[in-house]
Amino acid sequence: EVLQNRVVDAKVFPTAYGSGVVILTGAFRFTLATNIDDLKLRRFPEVPGLLRPPTCWTVLMQDRQPKIVLANGKDLYILDNASCTSVIPPGLGPQVCGFTQIAVSFNYKKLALYTDTGNIWMGSSSFKDKLCIVETNFKTAPKQFVWCDRSKSNNPTVVGIWDKVLFITGESKETIKSYQDEDIHLVPEVDGVRIISSSNHEFLHEVPPACQDIFKIASMAPGALLLEAHKEYEKESQKADEYLREIKEQNLLFEAVQQCIEAAGNEYEPEMQKSLLRAASFGKCFISNFPPDTFVKMARDLRVLNAMRDYTVGIPLTYPQYKQLTIEILIDRLILRRLYPLAIRICKYMKISELQGASRILAHWACYKVQQKEEPDDSIARAINHKLGDTPGISYSEIAAKAYECGRIELAIKLLEYEPKSGEQVPLLLKMKRSQLALLKAIESGDSDLVYTVVTYLKNEMNRGDFFMTLQNQPVALSLYRQFCKHQEPETLKDLFNQDDNHQELGNFYVRSSYSNETTIEGRVAALQSAVDEYNKAKNEFAAKITEEQIKLLRYQFRLQKESGKTYLDLSLHDTVQALLLESKHKQAEQLYKDFKIPDKRFWWLKITALAEKEDWEELEKFSKSKKSPIGYMPFVEICVKHRNKYEAKKYVAKVSPEQKVKGYIMVG
Numbered sequence: 001e002v003l004q005n006r007v008v009d010a011k012v013f014p015t016a017y018g019s020g021v022v023i024l025t026g027a028f029r030f031t032l033a034t035n036i037d038d039l040k041l042r043r044f045p046e047v048p049g050l051l052r053p054p055t056c057w058t059v060l061m062q063d064r065q066p067k068i069v070l071a072n073g074k075d076l077y078i079l080d081n082a083s084c085t086s087v088i089p090p091g092l093g094p095q096v097c098g099f100t101q102i103a104v105s106f107n108y109k110k111l112a113l114y115t116d117t118g119n120i121w122m123g124s125s126s127f128k129d130k131l132c133i134v135e136t137n138f139k140t141a142p143k144q145f146v147w148c149d150r151s152k153s154n155n156p157t158v159v160g161i162w163d164k165v166l167f168i169t170g171e172s173k174e175t176i177k178s179y180q181d182e183d184i185h186l187v188p189e190v191d192g193v194r195i196i197s198s199s200n201h202e203f204l205h206e207v208p209p210a211c212q213d214i215f216k217i218a219s220m221a222p223g224a225l226l227l228e229a230h231k232e233y234e235k236e237s238q239k240a241d242e243y244l245r246e247i248k249e250q251n252l253l254f255e256a257v258q259q260c261i262e263a264a265g266n267e268y269e270p271e272m273q274k275s276l277l278r279a280a281s282f283g284k285c286f287i288s289n290f291p292p293d294t295f296v297k298m299a300r301d302l303r304v305l306n307a308m309r310d311y312t313v314g315i316p317l318t319y320p321q322y323k324q325l326t327i328e329i330l331i332d333r334l335i336l337r338r339l340y341p342l343a344i345r346i347c348k349y350m351k352i353s354e355l356q357g358a359s360r361i362l363a364h365w366a367c368y369k370v371q372q373k374e375e376p377d378d379s380i381a382r383a384i385n386h387k388l389g390d391t392p393g394i395s396y397s398e399i400a401a402k403a404y405e406c407g408r409i410e411l412a413i414k415l416l417e418y419e420p421k422s423g424e425q426v427p428l429l430l431k432m433k434r435s436q437l438a439l440l441k442a443i444e445s446g447d448s449d450l451v452y453t454v455v456t457y458l459k460n461e462m463n464r465g466d467f468f469m470t471l472q473n474q475p476v477a478l479s480l481y482r483q484f485c486k487h488q489e490p491e492t493l494k495d496l497f498n499q500d501d502n503h504q505e506l507g508n509f510y511v512r513s514s515y516s517n518e519t520t521i522e523g524r525v526a527a528l529q530s531a532v533d534e535y536n537k538a539k540n541e542f543a544a545k546i547t548e549e550q551i552k553l554l555r556y557q558f559r560l561q562k563e564s565g566k567t568y569l570d571l572s573l574h575d576t577v578q579a580l581l582l583e584s585k586h587k588q589a590e591q592l593y594k595d596f597k598i599p600d601k602r603f604w605w606l607k608i609t610a611l612a613e614k615e616d617w618e619e620l621e622k623f624s625k626s627k628k629s630p631i632g633y634m635p636f637v638e639i640c641v642k643h644r645n646k647y648e649a650k651k652y653v654a655k656v657s658p659e660q661k662v663k664g665y666i667m668v669g
Contacts (some may be wrong), residue, residue, distance in 0.1 A: 007024070090123065092115070106147065234284060535547060553573055
């Protein structure tokens with residue numbers, strides 16, 4: 001709707017979420033966004049009979065909810081999220097036919113209306129209470145109309161401009177007219193109104209109570225007496241003691257010190273601030289256990305405020321404005337004005353943490369520095385490094401990113417050389433299309449995840465041939481990529497080995513593939529045969545021979561499995577022979593023993609173990625007599641004893657070699 005009907009008017013206002021904006025569209029509907037940084041538009045209800053722009057309107061906050069007060073001729077409405085309510089200000093006569101200006105106080109609690117009859121109505125923003133109605137005697141509407149108010153004010157005031165006349169009135173109905181030499185503009189603040197012209201900047205506000213008590217004529221307030229006591233003390237007059245006694249007799253010395261400190265905060269001239277703070281310091285000497293925090297904090301705050309008010313800086317804040325703004329936002333304003341040295345001095349003086357203070361300011365300075373295109377890259381990089389060094393909280397990668405945004409790629413690369421964290425260097429180098437340098441930095445970091453990130457980026461950005469050639473020059477990256485391919489992309493791994501003519505690794509690849517990917521015996525044998533061919537090309541005779549024997553064993557196991565229906569595939573040669581012996585398939589076991597040239601000792605151990613396990617003692621005895629045992633006869637004794645058959649064991653003791661006979665007889669008892 002906003003795009004279709006164009007914007008007729010808009011007002012920005014502070015919210016709990018940041019800065020909000022209310023837009024009046026060409027269709028005379030109001031649209032709200034509570035945070036301009038996260039724009040989510042919400043439409044207010046329609047105003048009945050609004051066929052042209054309202055004569056005046058403003059935004060107010062009630063219970064953290066934005067509302068709109070608008071005037072359409074003589075009708076007043078309050079708009080909220082759900083409804084449009086007509087309101088009538090209490091105390092207004094029937095002669096009022098319209099409202100031309102609306103002003104809302106800084107805290108949204110009070111409202112002022114300027115009527116077509118030249119009257120100002122002041123009351124609560126809820127329209128439940130009336131403060132007063134003031135006649136202005138002006139025939140035209142004011143150019144500007146604002147509140148001049150502060151918290152806990154006893155005399156809320158409204159200020160208006162008619163041509164070059166400044167009109168001030170309040171609840172007391174007294175009016176002041178001030179004639180100006182030039183056009184002025186009013187800016188409402190939390191504690192008053194700024195009056196800005198082309199040559200002057202003035203501030204209109206209600207005099208704070210502490211200043212009134214101290215400086216009004218013939219004041220007997222404790223703060224006034226303490227100030228006089230200090231003046232007399234500096235003159236070395238005994239009257240100082242008389243003033244102090246008078247304050248102490250009333251038990252108001254503590255209050256006097258507090259008044260002087262508070263008044264110092266509201267004074268603009270440094271000399272008057274010093275006088276009041278010296279008086280407070282003088283008074284607190286006569287108070288035991290006076291907490292120093294208030295005095296010290298005020299002195300520090302005033303030093304900052306005086307620095308801000310200097311004409312070279314030009315941020316004339318009052319003490320209430322400074323407290324509302326906070327020191328952090330004040331530092332941000334100095335940064336925006338590029339007053340970096342002053343911002344750093346204030347941070348150090350106010351003891352703001354380096355991370356939130358000096359480091360942050362230096363980072364902003366560096367980001368500004370890289371935008372100065374008249375200076376060469378080398379000198380800027382050196383200047384930034386010289387100034388920043390290893391300051392904690394500084395990210396050179398953020399400064400380099402700013403340089404890259406400004407189109408200074410070489411400067412960004414030079415700045416990244418100072419960045420200690422490779423994890424921040426690499427992403428920016430990739431963004432700048434410096435992938436080779438990014439790969440080098442990732443490898444130097446020793447972080448495998450970072451290397452994988454760069455390799456993945458290169459794989460997506462380059463053609464296959466260039467990608468493989470790049471990896472060839474970086475053994476660490478190549479090794480990690482091979483590990484990745486081994487688990488995720490085996491076919492790519494095969495291509496890598498083919499490109500390198502790495503026949504040994506290709507052979508290993510086919511062996512792994514045989515066991516992990518192939519499901520049929522023909523596929524497995526074919527993969528192993530390919531491995532044999534690659535091992536032969538790599539002149540690895542041992543691996544080729546072992547693989548050939550594995551092919552032979554696989555075929556034998558497959559035949560056995562087919563004949564018996566039992567599982568033999570993927571058993572080792574040792575396990576296959578043992579399984580055959582346990583199943584009394586001695587001929588097949590003997591065949592494997594001969595075909596694969598199993599050593600005699602190993603075969604005899606296998607056979608006697610299997611026969612003893614089956615408790616086939618007759619076959620064991622027969623086997624012992626088949627030929628001379630290559631392992632001797634002590635193993636026969638041991639295996640029988642192990643299976644708790646000493647009777648069978650005794651048959652072999654006599655055949656045991658002389659040096660082991662004693663041990664054999666002991667074993668059989």
